[in-house]
Amino acid sequence: MSANGTEVTLTDSTEMEQRRLESSTMKTDLETGSCSAAIHCHDVCRSYGKLKVLNSLNLTVPQGQIYGLLGPSGCGKTTLLKCIVGTLKISHGHITVLGKPPAFPGHEVPGRMVGYMPQDIALYNEFTISNTLWFYGRIHGLSSKDTEARINFLIDFLDLPQKNSLVRNLSGGQRRRVSLGAALLQNPQLLILDEPTVGVDPVLRSKIWQHLVDIVRGGQVSVIITTHYIEEARQANTVGLMRNGRLLAEGPPDAVMKQHNAATLESAFLQLCEDFDQMGTKQSPQGRLLDSSPSPDSMRDESREPILRNSTPENIPKYKADWKVRARHIIPKWRNIAALMIKTMVRMRRMPGSLCFQFLLPVIQICLMCLCIGGDPKGIDVAVVNNETSPSAYSRTLLSFLDNTSVHQVNLSHSKAFAGIHNGEYWGVIEFGENFTSYLTKRMWQPRVSKDVVEGGSVHVWLDLTNRQVALMLQKKLHEAFEAFVETKLGSLSYMVAVPIKFEKPIYGSENTDFTTFVTPGAVLSITFYLAVGLTALSFVLERKEGLLDRCWVAGVSSLETMLAHLFSQLFVISVQIILLLIFILLVFKIPNEGSLALVISLIVLQGVTGISFGLVISSAIDDEQSANQAALGIFYPNLIISGVIWPVECIPYPLRYLSLVLPQTYASEALRCIMYRGWGLSRMMVWRGFAVTLGWNTFFLMLATVILKLRT
Numbered sequence: 001m002s003a004n005g006t007e008v009t010l011t012d013s014t015e016m017e018q019r020r021l022e023s024s025t026m027k028t029d030l031e032t033g034s035c036s037a038a039i040h041c042h043d044v045c046r047s048y049g050k051l052k053v054l055n056s057l058n059l060t061v062p063q064g065q066i067y068g069l070l071g072p073s074g075c076g077k078t079t080l081l082k083c084i085v086g087t088l089k090i091s092h093g094h095i096t097v098l099g100k101p102p103a104f105p106g107h108e109v110p111g112r113m114v115g116y117m118p119q120d121i122a123l124y125n126e127f128t129i130s131n132t133l134w135f136y137g138r139i140h141g142l143s144s145k146d147t148e149a150r151i152n153f154l155i156d157f158l159d160l161p162q163k164n165s166l167v168r169n170l171s172g173g174q175r176r177r178v179s180l181g182a183a184l185l186q187n188p189q190l191l192i193l194d195e196p197t198v199g200v201d202p203v204l205r206s207k208i209w210q211h212l213v214d215i216v217r218g219g220q221v222s223v224i225i226t227t228h229y230i231e232e233a234r235q236a237n238t239v240g241l242m243r244n245g246r247l248l249a250e251g252p253p254d255a256v257m258k259q260h261n262a263a264t265l266e267s268a269f270l271q272l273c274e275d276f277d278q279m280g281t282k283q284s285p286q287g288r289l290l291d292s293s294p295s296p297d298s299m300r301d302e303s304r305e306p307i308l309r310n311s312t313p314e315n316i317p318k319y320k321a322d323w324k325v326r327a328r329h330i331i332p333k334w335r336n337i338a339a340l341m342i343k344t345m346v347r348m349r350r351m352p353g354s355l356c357f358q359f360l361l362p363v364i365q366i367c368l369m370c371l372c373i374g375g376d377p378k379g380i381d382v383a384v385v386n387n388e389t390s391p392s393a394y395s396r397t398l399l400s401f402l403d404n405t406s407v408h409q410v411n412l413s414h415s416k417a418f419a420g421i422h423n424g425e426y427w428g429v430i431e432f433g434e435n436f437t438s439y440l441t442k443r444m445w446q447p448r449v450s451k452d453v454v455e456g457g458s459v460h461v462w463l464d465l466t467n468r469q470v471a472l473m474l475q476k477k478l479h480e481a482f483e484a485f486v487e488t489k490l491g492s493l494s495y496m497v498a499v500p501i502k503f504e505k506p507i508y509g510s511e512n513t514d515f516t517t518f519v520t521p522g523a524v525l526s527i528t529f530y531l532a533v534g535l536t537a538l539s540f541v542l543e544r545k546e547g548l549l550d551r552c553w554v555a556g557v558s559s560l561e562t563m564l565a566h567l568f569s570q571l572f573v574i575s576v577q578i579i580l581l582l583i584f585i586l587l588v589f590k591i592p593n594e595g596s597l598a599l600v601i602s603l604i605v606l607q608g609v610t611g612i613s614f615g616l617v618i619s620s621a622i623d624d625e626q627s628a629n630q631a632a633l634g635i636f637y638p639n640l641i642i643s644g645v646i647w648p649v650e651c652i653p654y655p656l657r658y659l660s661l662v663l664p665q666t667y668a669s670e671a672l673r674c675i676m677y678r679g680w681g682l683s684r685m686m687v688w689r690g691f692a693v694t695l696g697w698n699t700f701f702l703m704l705a706t707v708i709l710k711l712r713t
């Protein structure tokens with residue numbers, strides 16, 4: 001069938017001839033990059049799970065033309081555009097864009113050659129219009145002068161508000177125009193615009209179309225545009241009418257209308273849909289929804305090939321884009337990393353509250369920990385039953401040595417004291433017999449005494465052992481009080497009643513070491529690690545959800561560059577956090593540091609990097625904030641508990657202890673304790689092992705995140 005000189009129906013034989021041509025000329029064209037079509041899609045299939053969205057689709061966007069891709073909502077237009085720019089992989093078929101498959105090594109698609117405006121707004125809300133355009137200008141390597149000139153042109157052309165206006169304060173239509181501006185910025189050879197005119201007033205819509213007509217006039221620029229306003233696509237050189245993942249027709253708008261004797265493109269499209277539905281009902285009652293066929297080829301249905309097709313011999317594409325390789329530039333570009341880092345800094349500056357919170361949160365956490373964990377309990381109520389009445393009785397002297405900040409003595413009768421402890425009012429009962437002083441004197445001075453003397457000369461203590469920390473403190477305070485009492489009464493002879501075990505000066509650490517001292521190094525590492533995980537895990541998830549990651553990728557930013565830029569920016573935040581943390585633990589809470597401060601800082605920074613890398617893994621693998629949060633929170637307690645941060649690893653039962661040892665913070669916490677409390681350096685195994693394990697995890701997480709991100713973009 002021929003509607004005019006350029007339109008022919010594709011037959012089986014021409015299809016076969018085309019395939020033959022494709023395979024024979026593939027090599028040459030990949031090498032030269034020459035192709036008369038700006039975009040050529042051949043037999044393209046793409047599914048989301050069982051849902052077949054693109055179904056053996058063939059499409060050709062001629063060089064230097066506007067191609068209007070039309071179709072009802074959900075027919076697969078956006079999916080097709082994503083496959084064309086390379087953010088989605090196709091499951092079957094071939095695509096060439098400007099002569100080579102998308103993401104072909106060395107090809108600037110994705111990159112400077114393509115301007116992509118996704119359907120989602122995909123703009124950073126904290127940016128101004130100017131920040132947005134500068135950001136893409138940097139990525140495309142435009143000079144400052146060119147960027148400035150293009151920004152001024154686009155602001156004027158797209159009728160944008162002042163360039164210092166924040167994106168978050170713009171209306172939906174204004175944002176869409178900024179997004180279009182970002183796609184037009186570098187004057188790309190190919191423009192891929194997904195519904196650029198939605199929410200744009202008719203005057204501006206016609207201005208945008210006029211601009212597209214102007215830019216393709218020279219024959220160098222090609223445009224593929226999707227729109228819901230079918231009639232506006234009459235200004236396109238070619239339209240493609242899509243339905244259920246297939247192209248129903250492709251050709252100049254007038255020819256499409258003429259062929260269907262329709263007065264409007266819309267009615268031509270309606271008629272095509274009806275024809276297609278009739279054919280579909282006869283041939284396939286199930287339609288296209290369920291992909292039950294294993295072979296895409298077997299699903300080819302030639303009767304559903306485009307009814308109109310622009311397929312002169314010159315624009316039959318000669319390629320085969322069977323490239324599994326999605327590598328682009330392997331060596332990261334500093335230009336892209338710098339652009340992404342500047343982006344993060346600008347966003348941080350625009351959110352001072354959030355930045356302060358990020359800086360202060362670790363300090364608040366460590367302060368709370370040092371203040372609330374590890375100290376002695378205070379003001380513990382203890383019932384005292386003293387059956388001695390004399391003011392000079394030893395019992396009174398002994399009680400006077402009991403630390404009264406920790407122990408609050410309540411003098412009671414025996415019955416009231418026991419009633420109180422049973423009612424939970426007191427943590428213990430301390431009782432002295434009526435002859436305590438005389439019996440104790442006998443015990444001190446006489447070598448042999450009866451059991452009754454020993455009994456009567458003892459302090460009797462009943463404890464509520466339901467709170468181990470309180471009970472241990474009471475035992476310790478009673479021992480200290482007794483030692484002080486003996487010292488007072490016996491002076492230089494006090495050794496006579498001392499326990500025959502003498503604790504000499506400690507080799508490492510101080511005699512007054514407390515639980516806070518043990519827990520602080522591990523807590524510092526955990527806090528740094530988890531804050532980094534939290535901040536990172538969400539950032540990528542949100543960027544991906546808003547289409548920002550895809551947009552950067554299409555602009556030419558690789559996964560590795562995204563990772564490195566995020567890592568470097570977060571290092572800045574971590575550095576400030578660590579400086580504040582160290583000031584507080586060393587200067588305010590006086591936690592000792594016998595070792596090298598440089599080693600302490602390095603280990604904490606490296607643990608922060610471990611947190612960032614792990615956050616990157618979470619955000620690369622998970623798509624929504626809730627699941628990312630759950631993953632980050634889910635590992636928090638198990639990791640904290642079995643890393644030996646709060647309780648020694650030596651208490652962990654065996655199979656779990658092996659797991660504990662391979663976790664990122666177990667050896668690192670031990671190493672930090674060795675540096676800070678033993679003053680050890682890198683020559684000690686316990687120190688270098690902490691560094692080695694941390695570095696190992698960093699490398700593993702970063703590689704894993706890069707691979708996941710690469711596979712998923």
Ligand SMILES: Nc1ncnc2c1ncn2[C@@H]1O[C@H](COP(=O)(O)OP(=O)(O)OP(=O)(O)O)[C@@H](O)[C@H]1O
Nearest residue numbers: 048051053071072073074075076077078079080119
């Ligand atoms: N990530 C996804 N996972 C699963 N299904 C998806 C996904 N993205 C799109 N789809 C489905 O694929 C089909 C085609 O979607 P697509 O966004 O390509 O349509 P469209 O033609 O661009 O629609 P519209 O004009 O409304 O934007 C729809 O049925 C949609 O629900």
